[in-house]
Amino acid sequence: MNLVINGQQKSVSEHIRTIEELMNELKLNPQLVIVEQNGQVIDKQSYSVAPVNEGDQLELVKFVGGG
Amino acid sequence: MHEPNYDSFKRYSRQILFQPIGKNGQEKLKEKHVLIIGAGALGSGCAEILARSGVGTLTIADRDYVEESNLQRQQLYTEEDASTSLPKAYAAEQRLKQINQSIEISGLVTDVTPEVLERFSDVDLIIDATDNFDTRLSINDFCQKQNIPWIYGACLGSYGISYNFIPGKTPCMSCLLEQIPLTGATCDSEGIIAPAVQMVTSIQTAEALKILTENWDSLRTTLLSFDLWNNERSEIDVSVLKTDSCLSCGANPDFPYLKYQHQTKAAVLCGRNTVQIRPGSPHQADLSHWESVFQGLGYNTRRNSYLLSVSLEKPYRLVCFLDGRVFIHGTNDIQKAKSIYYRFFGS
Numbered sequence A: 001m002n003l004v005i006n007g008q009q010k011s012v013s014e015h016i017r018t019i020e021e022l023m024n025e026l027k028l029n030p031q032l033v034i035v036e037q038n039g040q041v042i043d044k045q046s047y048s049v050a051p052v053n054e055g056d057q058l059e060l061v062k063f064v065g066g067g
Numbered sequence B: 001m002h003e004p005n006y007d008s009f010k011r012y013s014r015q016i017l018f019q020p021i022g023k024n025g026q027e028k029l030k031e032k033h034v035l036i037i038g039a040g041a042l043g044s045g046c047a048e049i050l051a052r053s054g055v056g057t058l059t060i061a062d063r064d065y066v067e068e069s070n071l072q073r074q075q076l077y078t079e080e081d082a083s084t085s086l087p088k089a090y091a092a093e094q095r096l097k098q099i100n101q102s103i104e105i106s107g108l109v110t111d112v113t114p115e116v117l118e119r120f121s122d123v124d125l126i127i128d129a130t131d132n133f134d135t136r137l138s139i140n141d142f143c144q145k146q147n148i149p150w151i152y153g154a155c156l157g158s159y160g161i162s163y164n165f166i167p168g169k170t171p172c173m174s175c176l177l178e179q180i181p182l183t184g185a186t187c188d189s190e191g192i193i194a195p196a197v198q199m200v201t202s203i204q205t206a207e208a209l210k211i212l213t214e215n216w217d218s219l220r221t222t223l224l225s226f227d228l229w230n231n232e233r234s235e236i237d238v239s240v241l242k243t244d245s246c247l248s249c250g251a252n253p254d255f256p257y258l259k260y261q262h263q264t265k266a267a268v269l270c271g272r273n274t275v276q277i278r279p280g281s282p283h284q285a286d287l288s289h290w291e292s293v294f295q296g297l298g299y300n301t302r303r304n305s306y307l308l309s310v311s312l313e314k315p316y317r318l319v320c321f322l323d324g325r326v327f328i329h330g331t332n333d334i335q336k337a338k339s340i341y342y343r344f345f346g347s
């Protein structure tokens, strides 16, 4: 499946159905990531059900702690 | 010979020529007080830029001391600071005073607890340059309670992130993060490159200059992140995440992260293989007394005016600070660190 993630074309596994599965593939901790999908911020509670579709434009912003 | 007057507007002439700041903005900067929390990589960079810019009063607080591994990215410190284990807040104060003697600069060697924050209810802005979410969430609650803007910044590897938290306007950090991230999840095992630090400090201080000169319309409103190695950049408008039921910024705030518990507190220091133990009631430690105690027990010690370092059984080492805090180096395990602490400092 082809997605645009943070402005870059990315190809990810065809098995991915949801935002949560995408985060697992990208090794991101869902608790620390804010997701915008095609211009809409996704509610954290729905990461496990929110579908990911071919061609989606995703912005993934990850909170880190270091300073 | 021309005797420069370092308090004159001449030193700021290039900044005054920058039209959105101008002379008016420069005068505003002089009246403002900024608290910088953390004097590591981000804190060093932000403090230097704000001191050079002519912010009238700067306070920089930090709990750690300078080590050799800081020198690659923490721009205020020298090899000498590392070899003498100077507390960062103190070393930063000295260096910043050399850079700009016409402003008020003070360094505070302390852990920034809610109690310490209470002393700064009159600051105009807080810059977050900490390395942990415990402190950030208390900054967040404090700023909501006192109506102070604060600028989050963090970096890891080649990645950086920043957001302007403006009470009453933007969502707060509790709105964005539903619960405190596990410390382990944010500890850096990835390392860090200096350009990522500089990018975050540039973003933080640009926004700080807008806030301090009251150019509110120019303030960035998005959550911004970038990765300098992978050439990625992302911005999200997170305003929809502001939650009315939020306990920090909602209709009935309770400021949960300001509740200070009077008990010994232990915290793992990210990426340092170190645990900090903070005594329940802050007290001035008599370092020379402890030096003789540890020497009497047969341990090697090193002491300067601010801290005492004791080499214990390998791999452990402990460092006592004047404010009663103790670092146990050589472990990330809080229980192990506490058992070492109580062996020497009672219960």
Ligand SMILES: [Zn+2]
Residues within 6 Å of the ligand: B171, B172, B173, B174, B175, B176, B242, B243, B246, B247, B248, B249, B250
């Ligand atoms: Zn909130």
